[in-house]
Amino acid sequence: MLSRLTLTQARAGLSARKFSARELATAHLDAITRLNPALNAYITTLPAQDVLAAADAADARYAAGNPGLMDGLPIGIKDLFCTKGVRTTAASKILADFVPPYESTVTANLLREGAVFLGKTNLDEFAMGSANMSSAFGPATNPWQKASDPSVALVPGGSSGGSSAAVAAGLALAATGTDTGGSIRQPAAYCGIVGLKPTYGRCSRWGVIAYASSLDQAGPMTRSVADAGLMLQAMAGFDERDSTSSNRPVPAFHEAVGKSVKGLRVGIPAEYRAPGLPAEIQAMWDQGIAWLKDAGCEVVDVSLPHTRYGLTSYYIIAPAECSSNLARYDGIRFGTRVDAPSLDGVYEASRAAGFGPEVRNRILMGTYVLSAGYYDAYYLKAQKVRTLIRRDFEQAFENVDVLLTPTAPSAAFAQGENMNDPVQMYLNDIFTVPASLAGVPALSVPVGLDGAGLPLGLQVIGRHFDEETVLSIGGALEAAAGFTHLPAVHAGAGA
Amino acid sequence: MSLDLATTRRIAKLARIGLEDAELEATRQKLNDILGWIDQLAEVDVEGVPPMVGTETEALRQRADKVTDGNCRDALLACAPETSGPFYTVPKVVE
Amino acid sequence: MSYVIEGQTGPWEIVVGLEVHAQVVSQSKLFSGASTTFGADPNTQVSLVDAAFPGMLPVINHECVAQAIRTGLGLKAQINLHSRFDRKNYFYADLPQGYQISQFTHPIVGTGTITIELQNGDTREIGITRLHLEQDAGKLLHDQDPTKSFVDLNRAGVALMEIVSEPDIRAPEEAGAYLRKLRQILRYLGTCDGNMEEGSMRADVNVSVRKTGEPFRTRCEIKNVNSIRFVMQAIEVEATRQIEIWENGGEVDQETRLFDPGRGETRTMRSKEDAHDYRYFPDPDLLPLVLEQAWVDELHAALPELPDPKRARFQHDYGIPFYDAGVLVAEQAVADYYENVAKGRDGRLAASWVTGELFAALNRTGTTIETSPVSADALGKMLDLIADKTINGKIAKEVFEDMVETGDSPDAIVERKGLRQVTDTGVIDSAIAAVLEKHPDKLEEYRSGKDKLFGFFVGQVMKETKGKANPALVNEALKTRLDA
Numbered sequence A: 001m002l003s004r005l006t007l008t009q010a011r012a013g014l015s016a017r018k019f020s021a022r023e024l025a026t027a028h029l030d031a032i033t034r035l036n037p038a039l040n041a042y043i044t045t046l047p048a049q050d051v052l053a054a055a056d057a058a059d060a061r062y063a064a065g066n067p068g069l070m071d072g073l074p075i076g077i078k079d080l081f082c083t084k085g086v087r088t089t090a091a092s093k094i095l096a097d098f099v100p101p102y103e104s105t106v107t108a109n110l111l112r113e114g115a116v117f118l119g120k121t122n123l124d125e126f127a128m129g130s131a132n133m134s135s136a137f138g139p140a141t142n143p144w145q146k147a148s149d150p151s152v153a154l155v156p157g158g159s160s161g162g163s164s165a166a167v168a169a170g171l172a173l174a175a176t177g178t179d180t181g182g183s184i185r186q187p188a189a190y191c192g193i194v195g196l197k198p199t200y201g202r203c204s205r206w207g208v209i210a211y212a213s214s215l216d217q218a219g220p221m222t223r224s225v226a227d228a229g230l231m232l233q234a235m236a237g238f239d240e241r242d243s244t245s246s247n248r249p250v251p252a253f254h255e256a257v258g259k260s261v262k263g264l265r266v267g268i269p270a271e272y273r274a275p276g277l278p279a280e281i282q283a284m285w286d287q288g289i290a291w292l293k294d295a296g297c298e299v300v301d302v303s304l305p306h307t308r309y310g311l312t313s314y315y316i317i318a319p320a321e322c323s324s325n326l327a328r329y330d331g332i333r334f335g336t337r338v339d340a341p342s343l344d345g346v347y348e349a350s351r352a353a354g355f356g357p358e359v360r361n362r363i364l365m366g367t368y369v370l371s372a373g374y375y376d377a378y379y380l381k382a383q384k385v386r387t388l389i390r391r392d393f394e395q396a397f398e399n400v401d402v403l404l405t406p407t408a409p410s411a412a413f414a415q416g417e418n419m420n421d422p423v424q425m426y427l428n429d430i431f432t433v434p435a436s437l438a439g440v441p442a443l444s445v446p447v448g449l450d451g452a453g454l455p456l457g458l459q460v461i462g463r464h465f466d467e468e469t470v471l472s473i474g475g476a477l478e479a480a481a482g483f484t485h486l487p488a489v490h491a492g493a494g495a
Numbered sequence B: 001m002s003l004d005l006a007t008t009r010r011i012a013k014l015a016r017i018g019l020e021d022a023e024l025e026a027t028r029q030k031l032n033d034i035l036g037w038i039d040q041l042a043e044v045d046v047e048g049v050p051p052m053v054g055t056e057t058e059a060l061r062q063r064a065d066k067v068t069d070g071n072c073r074d075a076l077l078a079c080a081p082e083t084s085g086p087f088y089t090v091p092k093v094v095e
Numbered sequence C: 001m002s003y004v005i006e007g008q009t010g011p012w013e014i015v016v017g018l019e020v021h022a023q024v025v026s027q028s029k030l031f032s033g034a035s036t037t038f039g040a041d042p043n044t045q046v047s048l049v050d051a052a053f054p055g056m057l058p059v060i061n062h063e064c065v066a067q068a069i070r071t072g073l074g075l076k077a078q079i080n081l082h083s084r085f086d087r088k089n090y091f092y093a094d095l096p097q098g099y100q101i102s103q104f105t106h107p108i109v110g111t112g113t114i115t116i117e118l119q120n121g122d123t124r125e126i127g128i129t130r131l132h133l134e135q136d137a138g139k140l141l142h143d144q145d146p147t148k149s150f151v152d153l154n155r156a157g158v159a160l161m162e163i164v165s166e167p168d169i170r171a172p173e174e175a176g177a178y179l180r181k182l183r184q185i186l187r188y189l190g191t192c193d194g195n196m197e198e199g200s201m202r203a204d205v206n207v208s209v210r211k212t213g214e215p216f217r218t219r220c221e222i223k224n225v226n227s228i229r230f231v232m233q234a235i236e237v238e239a240t241r242q243i244e245i246w247e248n249g250g251e252v253d254q255e256t257r258l259f260d261p262g263r264g265e266t267r268t269m270r271s272k273e274d275a276h277d278y279r280y281f282p283d284p285d286l287l288p289l290v291l292e293q294a295w296v297d298e299l300h301a302a303l304p305e306l307p308d309p310k311r312a313r314f315q316h317d318y319g320i321p322f323y324d325a326g327v328l329v330a331e332q333a334v335a336d337y338y339e340n341v342a343k344g345r346d347g348r349l350a351a352s353w354v355t356g357e358l359f360a361a362l363n364r365t366g367t368t369i370e371t372s373p374v375s376a377d378a379l380g381k382m383l384d385l386i387a388d389k390t391i392n393g394k395i396a397k398e399v400f401e402d403m404v405e406t407g408d409s410p411d412a413i414v415e416r417k418g419l420r421q422v423t424d425t426g427v428i429d430s431a432i433a434a435v436l437e438k439h440p441d442k443l444e445e446y447r448s449g450k451d452k453l454f455g456f457f458v459g460q461v462m463k464e465t466k467g468k469a470n471p472a473l474v475n476e477a478l479k480t481r482l483d484a
């Protein structure tokens, strides 16, 4: 079953010439044709002949014995990465016809390593959301269904919901995501896959459409922890075009998976035991703790006292940055223009028509918190709280090597749920946001199902630039959990 | 802090998002809900705490003063909704 | 007596502060690799970063940072080892990002001073508040189409230094002197070419008026004035406008205005009508700019000699007056020229030749010091001919004119024209004899007490020798003969 492999397995199969990259690509093109109309995981698919041509080139490299890290592996690209000559929309009407004349650094790195791009995956408009409901191209649907009520369409999480749905359903072996406050980890958890948000600065932001610059980070969404390591190695690296890119060497991350975790210290933050945390999630967390103890880890209680202010700070900082980052969508140099007699008229009409309600609201919120008279009370205050949150992590990491928490406070919910209460929607990010604010790496690993048969994930958070320890711990959880469940909708079913 | 309609209108103007009056009121309510929730930040004591700017993991790198870019007018203008000859165009601006 | 404007209620003092935008001399833009050359085809010097395409990011130009530091050092200002870039958010067609990257709360250069010199020879210190780096905007063309404005982004993203003065200026003349002095310093440093016509130096003028001893009143900012003369005119008409408002019982509104030189008035800027709220915040795409003191020291050590110290040195080393030294250091190229001529020679004589004959010749021939028909070397050689008495001062002028015309060396000209000075006393004596023979009447008059005629005889003897006689020898010999 070619569309159920991990990257690691597919790579081994290609190397051993058990199947060709063309066959692998064809299987995925098939699966997309069959399932994408229902899942809407892709906004744009690449022409089959382009995909097959890329696969043939990969086959040639395997034949020549010099394949790259991702050679011949068919993957999805979140439609927030600019891809040269391929429409890039950010799931927004304002970029509905935008074809970038340039390739983002991360996707260029993946192409250099031989990856085969299948298409551009769905997301919340400009990556603003936790449910993939705000896409101008319609929501992506979670391939998982509640055992009790398969007719209810569930969200795949967000903002990288198209990527998580595609990987879970077998429409890609893996996909890129971006994470600003949890947009890789939360959809990974909702779809039963692995998602890794690397340390801020690990992956170049050049050519990735910005939401909140001080938080945005690209990362892999895969079916295994080792895959996340492999793909991160291909994506990461210093980029002189991004001033916030780190020039530390990029290790062979996947080699960290399978390493003994004996003696590592795992912190359990007291503040994440939020009141109202569903019992099933608490149970899963306790199970994770037990597994790591069994693997020889030492489990330690820690405190991250400012956790509860992470979410509010985030919902000041991210909108503030986005209000400025999205000013360039003005209908003049690219994107959709709505004509009007005056320049301001063009701005107002183009931006009102081009942005959906969630994006508009975040821009307005950001404009407000930066405006005269409010800056100190909101923006500056949030930046100070951000310092406190970062210090919380630094202090915790003096004592422990990683932190273990749930990824999200619930499993996937129904499309349309939580839509009228923004605060309720924002609470989905409560466990993921603090690591984003601190810039530390964090991984979501699927570890089991809830009572409704929906996947749940645990989050491993590590020190700045210590993705390797995070992956080691994630690997141990993965091995103990043995998560092999498949969603109701997947490419293997009925094929 | 609670948000009134005039302020909502002013920030929509600042952000150049043209909203109808009905949309303005709906927006005001939504933002007000979020602001009510955000106000819990007021209780944090940040006395003497410096603001965190970016993630501050690196110092600002500087590039050499070389011409390495530009000369791509056709590619740029091809993306524009409206151009005239070598220029972008906008409705006439009076300064 | 300091400058005041007489109103109906008595004299008014004016208070002026200047914000100068000086384009940094660099190959590429502040945050992108596109070229900065002036006058290129529209939109050819634009990168994806400058046009603010999705996902594009700024990376700072090292040389622009160095230029800002050099300028700060030249203004005797504080260099801030820790500075930061902020976004100034507003929408305009010449601003692709929807924000300008600037330095708001933490500029790279802090307080400094500029010493200006006034017509009457007085000097004054004008405080510098700060200097910061920021991006220039693009250019709008309004006259190409009846209903559209055209956008050219070639200038968008070029590095500017915004140099802000304290409100220390009290007269249009002082504003002019400040701008000339600032431009001179920038040119010496090579950090800005100071070319106001090409827009590489533009001034925003903050003007208010008050009665002597009062606190400041409301000011207006006159944007983008592009010549020193217009700055001085704008101050005067704006101050007059404000005085009229105050004297009629009105209030001056704090606003941004434009100067219309054709009409000689300022008017409200329409495009800036709505209240501004720039929502400054630290640019999250850029980290704090942290400088090493050692690098600043290195840049300091490599600074060229600036106009004020050079002027003092010229006075001291070459024995020339303060005023002349000022003229000679006005431009670096002139100062260098002068110093090449004066070195090892009579500095006063060199100064009078450079500021006199040379400047006149440059004017006449429409050339500049850089393209002068007479090199510093050649002028120096000519002064040597005067010093060694090969020619006298009068002949030197003739030689110099020939040098301007032909480009020949002074030696060659002296030889070609046979202009060598006559020092043979025999020749001079016989010339005197011939003159006295021709003018017995004048000799009579002289001897009967009309001393003034001595000059007449000198002139006649010089004429007799075709100007080549050594004037000192002629004087001496004549005296002996006439008084004998």
Ligand SMILES: [Mg+2]
Binding pocket: C019, C204
């Ligand atoms: Mg200004």
Ligand SMILES: [Zn+2]
Binding pocket: C021, C134, C162
């Ligand atoms: Zn400025």
